Amino acid sequence: NPPVTAPETRNVRPAFGAAATDCEPNNSNTHALSDMPWSDFAPAEDAPDREQQVARLFTACEAGDNDRAFLVLKACEKQRYPLDEMVNARTPDGATPLFYAAKGGHDVVVETLLATGQCVVNAATAAGFTPLFIAALRGRAGAVGVLLNEYGVAVNQPAKDGRTALYAACEAGCVKSCRLLLKAGAQPDVGARRRPDNSTPLIVAAYLGHAAVVQVLLDAGAKLTPADDDGTALANARRQRKHEVVEILERAMKEKGWTEEDLDAPVLVPP
Structure with missing residues (x-):
């Protein structure tokens, strides 16, 4: 030793x-x-x-x-x-x-x-x-x-x-x-195929109303489309009345030129 x-x-x-x-x-x-x-x-x-x-x-x-x-x-x-x-x-x-x-x-x-x-x-x-x-x-x-x-x-x-x-x-x-963690190589979308409810880091941050965390994840390339049993990150934020998070996610959609229908598109996430 x-x-x-x-x-x-x-x-x-x-x-x-x-x-x-x-x-x-x-x-x-x-x-x-x-x-x-x-x-x-x-x-x-x-x-x-x-x-x-x-x-x-x-x-x-x-x-x-x-x-x-x-x-x-x-x-x-x-x-x-x-x-x-x-x-x-x-x-x-x-x-x-x-x-x-x-x-x-x-x-x-x-x-x-x-x-x-x-x-x-x-x-x-x-x-x-x-x-x-x-x-x-x-x-x-x-x-x-x-x-x-x-x-x-x-x-x-x-x-x-x-x-x-x-x-x-x-x-x-x-x-x-x-x-x-992101700087060290943490994957922002990992979890969607591991969690029983298919939730991701972005979804849980949106659900809990952690607006600054949501922005950090989006800046790191987190996907908007994965959904858990209650829907996408945006759907979760709306349901929980996390208005600041809703604004951030809607702005991210607008920057991509997406509509609400685009969130229903399938997405591949890391296993």
Whole structure:
């Protein structure tokens, strides 16, 4: 296992919420670790066993306590516990420490875990939720950005219900996450043949009235014609009285020179 390196400073980020528009975390505190006595973490007779250390790591990741997570990883390294087994430990429903850190939007903890070089970044829960998916669903744009920088992250990997990370970000109304995912190669129309109701990211964004997200998807080339059980994105927006979204979609139709009948035309979407 590669050593866990001690940076000059690390952030301790408590749990926080995220606004649906910018999805930015609250201000975080910084705490210097350069004076931490790493030699004190040598194996001892009363040192915590592996199961205890795993529990401590999960707790630190869920709370966003980066200092504690880093200390646990260093202790495990000193105790010669395999880091790959520690960072990829699973709860009964399949969640990993990385999943909990991403879920809470604790992007600095996510960075610390990824720095071990041992994380299975696409590990999914029983429902098929990956760390990237849960970060997108919770509107954690910072964690989404960190995860997208990791080699091998599966941007279009669907959950068992067919939703992708982009679909989840559209549900959350997180413009920043949507832009990051699209830039990383997320397919704006994926989902129409995976979701039981045939819905797409554009349809769910329109249904929920996330006007800025709808515009981002259209700018990325999302198709207007796919329809779920309740109709196209425009039909969903009208039904839900999302007037701003209706205006955006009608303007997009006008720019294409389309009429209402054109929305009934068949369209090929990615499987």
